[in-house]
Amino acid sequence: MKCKGRVSGVLGRLLRWAGWTAAYLLGLVALVLAGAWVWWQPEPEARGTEVNALWARHQWVGEPHGDAEYRAFGELLKRNRITDVYFHAGPFEADGTVPASKYRNARRLIAAMREYAPGVRSQAYLGQVRVVEGKGVIDLDDPAVRERVLETDAAFLDLGFDGIHYDFEPVYPDDRAFMTLMDRTRELTRARGRLLSVALEQPPLFDDLQPVYRALVPRTGPVHYPPRPTGDFLRAVADRADQVAIMTYDVSLPTRSLAGWHFARHTRATLELIGDRTTVFIGVPSYRPLMEWAEDLSVALRGVRRGVDQLERPPGRPYGVGVYADWTTSQDEWSRYRSTWLPRPTESPAG
Incomplete structure (x- = not known):
């Protein structure tokens, strides 16, 4: 009986401890949610910029379009102050090439952009799943593959594209082959007076989390622990890319x-x-997205503006937002973008 009583007492204490722990954690979560809600309420003071990008669907380079479609697209870009369009022109094949049949309409597109959206830069959006641990599609560690990627880049620049926009995934901070490709591509684009741009994953909250990612999510496939750029890696890429x-x-x-808060935090950290x-x-x-009630264009733009508010000074180089993507943005969303992001007519645009 005494033994049973002791067991019952220990069990009771464990249950009470578990209950208090759960209550503490729930209270902590409630405080975080309440604090975030209070922080979110004031209208941001910062407005957006007139230097902005748009990712555009592959059909623009792969399929023919009528003159009215080009004209309407050009008007959309001008009305929304889009300065750079990343036209999906790939993806790369495993050998670093892109079949000409995939971009058979590119030359007509470039001509139409120059006619209906002069000043807007058209960039060839090229990428592929990077081979990591033997999994993936394109092996950038192979010098011959990198050379063919450069030859493909040159072919797109010959068509009249204003730049090359890379989106290789995953890219990790220790990816020397990717940095070599960036160096070589910069030589190519600068020699022709064109641009080099690159899309990267969002950085981690702290660089020290990279070892945690490695420990928790081992390299088991083409996408393993999150490919988050460290500060040093991001600075190195920025020194190579326009x-x-x-x-x-x-x-x-x-x-x-x-x-x-997520968008505000990354805006401030990246611009700084x-x-x-x-x-x-x-x-x-x-x-x-998956949690559509929490993340949409309005939330993202408001968050970016809050991040700009938190800067001690404006960045030295232009900045803006990149809208993903042209094929998912409704007219209502474009209207909200103009009303909440673009500078007011009486304001001097930031960036």
Whole structure:
């Protein structure tokens, strides 16, 4: 009986301890959510910029379009102050080439852009799943593959594209082959007076989390522990690229205020880190992510503006947002973008 009583007493204490722990954690979560909600309420003071990017669907280079479609697209770009369009022109084949049949309409597109959207830079958006640990599609560690990638880049520049926009995934901070390709591509684009831009994953909250990612998510496939750029890596890329677009979307947070905090935090951190080195575009989504009640274009834009508010000074180089993507952005969303992001007519545009 005494033994049973002791067991019962220990069990009771464990249950009480578990209950208090759960209550403490729930209270902590409630405080975080309440604090984020309060922080989110004031209207941001900062307005956006007139230097912005748009990712565009492959059909623009792969399929023919009528003159009215080109004219309407050009008007959309001008009305929304889009300065750079990343036209999906790939992906690369495993050998570093892109079949000409995939971009058979590219020359007509470039001519139409010059006619209906003069001054807007058209860049060839090229990428592929990077081979890591033997998994993936394109092996950038192979010098012959890198040479064919450069030859493909040159072919797109010959067509009249204003730049090359890379999106290789995953790219890790120790990826020397990727940095070699960036060096070689910069030589090519600068020799022709064109641009080199690159899309990268959002950085981690702290560089010291990279070893944690490695420990928790081992390299088992083409996408393993999150390919988050460290500060040193991001600065190194910024020194090689004319533009860096941070893919800040897919936040997977449960409330709008937390999702907004995510965009604000990455805006401030990225602009403070590389805003004096290169043009920065903070990626904002117009598609419907998994948690669509928390993340949308309005939340992202408001969050970016809050991040700009937190800067001690404006970046030395232009900055803006990169809208992902043209095929998912409705007219209503474009209207909200203009009303909440673009500078007011009486204001001098930032960036």
